Amino acid sequence: MTVESTAARKPSRSSNSSGAGTKRATAKKSPGKAPAKKAAAKSATRDAAQREASPHDVSQHDSELVQLLTPEGKRVEHPEFSIDLSPDELRGLYRDMVLTRRFDAEATSLQRQGELGLWASLLGQEAAQIGSGRALRDDDYVFPTYREHGVAWCRGVPPENLLGMFRGVNHGGWDPNTNNFQLYTIVIGSQTLHATGYAMGVAKDGADSAVIAYFGDGASSQGDVAESFTFSAVYNAPVVFFCQNNQWAISEPTEKQTRVPLYQRARGYGFPGVRVDGNDVLACLAVTRSALERARRGEGPTLVEAFTYRMGAHTTSDDPTKYRRDEEREAWEAKDPILRLRTYLESEKIADAAFFTSLEEESEVLGKRVREAVRAMPDPDPMAIFDNVYADGSALVDEERAQFAAYQASFADSVEEGK
C-alpha cells in the first residue's frame, strides 16, 4: 500500500510492552521458540508485522475470501457456500450488472453536461450490489448509503428516481415503502442504526422478513456503526450488515480505518463475519442469501464484507489522481465483475452472441430513457420549501410561507407596473 498508517510506523507504548512493537521483526523470525502460553500473543504479533509490511497483500490473498467465480471466469466451489443457478438466472445477473453500469455511466455523463450537480458512481461495485440485491425477498427492507444504485435497480426503484437528489430538485423524494428501499443516506453510517431498529420491529412483529444495511469501509469507523453492531447483537435483530469495502474513503485507504480485516470485527460483538469477493456476483448472492436466511431463522445479525474496489472517483467532485496510483486501478480492472461473468457465460455457452447484442441495445434504450427523464425534470416550485416540514403543520411555517409568497408577489406587481 502506498500510505502507511501512523499506527504502523510508531507503535504505542502498550504494544511495545507486549512485544508487538520494535521486537516484531525478531518475533517473526523465530515464532517456534515462543513458549506455548505466549503463542496467541506471538501470533497476533506476527499478523501485525505482516500487515505492517504489506497490508493489502494480506487482505487480497485472504484464504477466507469466499469466491465462486474467479477473475478468469472459472466456477469454483466453496466448502460453506454454494449456489446453483439456472441459465436464466445467470443471464439475469449479467443483465442487471450491465444495465446498472450503463445507468451509472449515463449519470456520470449527465453530471459532466451540467444536468446533475453531483454523481456518486458505483463503477466496479456492480457484483456486490446485484449479488446482494438479488438475494433479497420483496418483504425484506433495504437501508442504503448514497451509492446503492445497483441495489435500487434490484428493488425495482426506477433509476431516474435516484437522480433527483443529485440534480438538486429534491432530497430523495421516493416513498421508501413502495419498494422497501429507504431513502439514500448521506451522513456516513447513520442508516445502520435505522436498519437495526427496523429489524427489531420485524422481530417484535414475529415476521420472518430480513433487513439489510449497506455501508462502506469508511463508515466502519463511525460510532453509529459500532452502536448498530451492539444493538443488533444484544436484541438478536434480523439484520445483515453489508459492508462494501471499496478500499477508499475519499482519499483514505482502508488502513486508515482499521487494523484488522473488517469482517473480523463482528466476532467481538458476538455474531459472524464473512469476507466475500465483492467482484464475484455469485459469491455475493450466495453469502448474502445465507446471511438473510440466518436472520429469518432468528439467529441474529451477520456482517458481510464485500471486498471490492471503487474504480472511479469518490464523486464527480473528487480527483483520485491526487492520492492513488493508476496501477492499483489497473490491477482491479483485471478482476472486473462483469467481464468475469461474461467469460463464464460464453465458455459454458449459457449466453450466445444474440443475447449480448440485444442487451447492448437494451442498455442504449435505458441510457436514452434516463437522459430524457433527467432533462425533463422540472425545478421545484420555491414555495415547496415550506411543504412537509411537519406532519401536523406549524403556525410558524405557515406565517413564513405567507410572508415569502407576498414577497415573491411584490416582484410580479413591479413587473406589471413596469409595463
Add this chain to the structure above:
Amino acid sequence: MAVQKLPIAKAINESLRKALDTDPKVLIMGEDVGKLGGVFRVTDGLQKDFGEDRVIDTPLAESGIVGTAIGLALRGYRPVVEIQFDGFVFPAYDQIVTQLAKMHARALGKVKMPVVIRIPYGGGIGAVEHHSESPEALFAHVAGLKVVSPSTSNDAYWMMQQAIQSDDPVIFFEPKRRYWDKGEVDTDAIPGPLHSARTLREGSDLTLVAYGPMVKVCLEAAAAAQEEGKSLEVVDLRSMSPIDFDTVQASVERTGRLVVVHEAPVFYGSGAEIAARITERCFYHLEAPVLRVGGFHAPYPPARVEEEYLPGLDRVLDAVDRSLAY
C-alpha cells in the same frame, strides 16, 4: 512579502502553515486533510511539508476527531480539526457541547482547551443535502465555546492565527462559497482583536449587520441603496460568540435602524440575540424595530431552489425598505 492577494481558502492555508511552523504543538486533524489536502484544498501541501505526525488523516468519525482533540489538548497540544462539511458536525456535537465546552469550568480553570474546529459552512455551491447548512447558533448557544466567521482573506488569515492562540475552544466557520474570493492579506499587521466587529462601510440611514458569506451581499446591497439615495452602514460582526455589541450599538445610535442578515434560519438565530440586546441598549435611538433577514424554518432546500431560500440582494433591500418605512 507582507501583502499578498490570496483567496480565502489559501489565506487559511497560509495561516495554518505559519502556525505549524511556529508552534510544534499545533496539529491538523480531519478526514482527507493530509494527502488530498482537504476536499476544499484548505490544507493542501501541509502534510507534505510537516509530515503525517502533524497533519493527520483521521478515520471517518467526527466524534472521534473532536474527542481525541480534547485528549490531545489535555496533553498540551493545540489541535486544529476539520469537519468536512457543516452537516457532518453532529456526530461530534456531543463531544463539543458536553465535553469540550465545559472542561475548563469543570476543572475550575486548571485545564485549558485550545481546540479549533474548522467548519466550511453555508450554501450557494449547488451541493446535495447536509452540505449547505449554517448551524452557528447551535454552537453560540453553548457557554464555553467561541464562535467566529471571517468574511475576507485578511480576516481568514489573522482570525485563524488568533483562534489557534486562544486557550478556549473556537468554532471557526469558513464561508465555503467565498473560499475562492481573493483579497489582500497583510501578514505583518494584526487587524484587531478576534472578537471585535468591524465597520466596513459608513452610512447614516440604517445599519446592516452580517458575518461570513452575507457580508458581501450586504456590501452590494449598500452600494445599490446608495444609487437610490439611501446611506447604509455595514458592520461585519466577525464573531458570533462573544458579540461585539458596543460596535453595533454605536452604529445604531447614529443610524436609528438595524437589519441583521444571516443565512441561518431566522427563528432562534443570532439575529434574535442581536435584536434583543440592541433593543435593550438603544431603545430610545431606534426609529424602527430591528428586522432580520435569513433562512426559513424549513430544511435547507434542494440546490435548484437554494437561490430563493438564501438571502440575496433583493431580500436585504426589501428589509431595508420596510425599516425605512417606519
